[in-house]
Amino acid sequence: MELDHDGDSPLSITPQCPHKMLEESVTYAPTSAYPLYLTAKRYWLPAFEANVDDPDALTLLFLHSTSFHKETWMPTIDTLFALASSEHSPIKIREAWALDCPNHGASGQLNAYILLQPEFFLNFSCEKYAQAVHHFLSIGRIDTRKGKLVGVGHSLGGVAMTMLQDIEPLFPFTSFVLIEPLLSPAGGHHLRRLREMLVKGAYERRDVWPDRKEALASLARRQRTKKWDPRVIDTFVRYGILEHPGARYPAGAYNGVTLACTRDQEAAMYRDPEGATKPVGTLTRLCRTHPLHLVLGEVADFLPPRVHKAIVEVGAYASVTVIQGAGHLVVQEVPDRLAKTIYDTLLMDSKNTQGIHSKL
Template sequence: MLEEAVTYPPHDGYPLFLTAKRYWIPEFDIYAEDPEAWTLILLHSTASHKESWEPTLERLFHCAGRDKSVKIREAWCLDCPNHGASGHLNERALQTPEYYLNCGYYALYCITQPMPSSPVTCDKYAEAIYHFLVASPDHGAKVDFRKRRLYGIGHSLGGNTMSLLQTMEPRIQFDSITIVDPMLSPAGSHHLNKLRAILIKGAYERRDVWPDRVTAMKALKRRDRTKKWDPRILDVFIKHGIRPHPGSYYLENPYLGVTLACTRDQEAAMYRDPEGATKPVKSLDIACREKPIHLVLGGIHDFMPQRTHEALLDKKSGRVFASTTIIEESGHLVPLEVPDILGEVLFANIRKSGDMLKPKERSKL
């Protein structure tokens, strides 16, 4: 699998850096000018990073290499502005009141109250991805995504964000999407209050500094949540999910080690987003009427309560999914725990969407 890193600096009044990676295999080169070939857009979850999709893409690309009925041009994975490489580049901006004011205090003690600042929330994540997708060549854009056949994929927060993108104006045309265990609660955000409190507490109690990457890897392998991850996910997290401690260059102290690319404050603030679990539902409802929407859920309810899945699948809601897949082997963190299974499911979904979107042949009289 080949890759190319892309960074867009702040532009058109947008104040943050945007980072992405393009992935493809040589077999896809034959589709470079094919308007029917898919360009995949993938969005990660809270506390993750764009490279977390690599094991899933490897399996998906393997399937596409064997089955020529599905034409994939390339895939683009994007960082949320306070995660991964973007979080590193935006470090100073994220310390300003617009993105940080009282973040830590309110995240700890005012779980259900509105935030007095404007941290990077689901809305801000969607805004960042939108800016990337509509960027012009004047700002170094390599691709005009508005001329591509787009397939969107998002996990957890990324699934919520992908849902919001479907109705942002002017519209970016996605022909189909798959959302993977989205953190949505159609019956109201209060159903996630307990989970939100647990996640915020966990974010602040999590170890976030290690003397080196080797020590960080040993710690992750012992931690209950991360020791369930696929070994390849652990490898890419150590490479891209942590970064040199800021003190190592601000204070010129090389002994301060490494730290999380998404800080604990920023992670906790995202869990507190008051509308993040409900606002995207309206966009998802609209999208379900316009295009094939596939839903993938983890079969183990380790994060999302079962009632939120039931509400999402409620036939009375009017939402009709093109397909629903339950991956029994995984909980909420599907791309991190079973990327090979997910890659095969995503490939099958893309193929289904292609079949559903084929022009209907007129019957011959």
């Protein structure tokens, strides 16, 4: 295990792709096999099309944190693509995918009525996100027989990525990058106060604005969101906020926008009784079978220091990176530095694989 305090060191290249990042949106309707809508996006560069049949090319799957959406990863992916497409980079990427948790983002809007049914009402969980990802992979849109599949998850997404590894049939991931996973190896009671604070915050959070312009101004004024990268705020206003349902009605309708992940759905995720503890054994096992990289923020603004310490000690990670000056919302606060960290893990795994092949 190596501990890397990745602080003020600059990126090796300007964090802008030489070619515009391309994207494709996909939506899958409910079926008898899975009762909810699923929405995902595929990202790639034109240069990556040459890697389609390369067995060493990487497909990356990104899972987001509670109250966010798949597009929150766009600044990180954009910078990661820039690093991987630089002239001397040995890393080959085929594509990246990001998937909405079914009660978040575009999926949350499509599933709004279904989520009011008894099976799901105030009863969503980390495991349900994992089940959604498993169904998405089962559809076969990502050809897991080609290349290498890398799982990247932040907070809720890190928990769901871990839980996914216990759902049969298993999919052939080659490595994982877990960023501030909301796990408590020493017991769920260490997160009790945090859960109470998060549920309270979810219900007190402003969730309606007259329009997106006012929503943007409001986010820019909030103390916590002031720390977000401007590109992340932009994606939140574009994809984490949607037309208020009342605006669809005629005369006297409310004309405004609201959160894609409702207060109730956000609070339901925080109340998940098993999410922080159930996958701990799986995490430890994965450390023995796969390169698993842990990324933490230096500032303990969400997870208590003792929880950070327990997460570090519970597994033999391929690497542990502490990003200086960042808190729990690493994806939102420092996407460029996070992209460099993810790139470094891919580089490390590539070198280790080459070393194994050379010995053979």
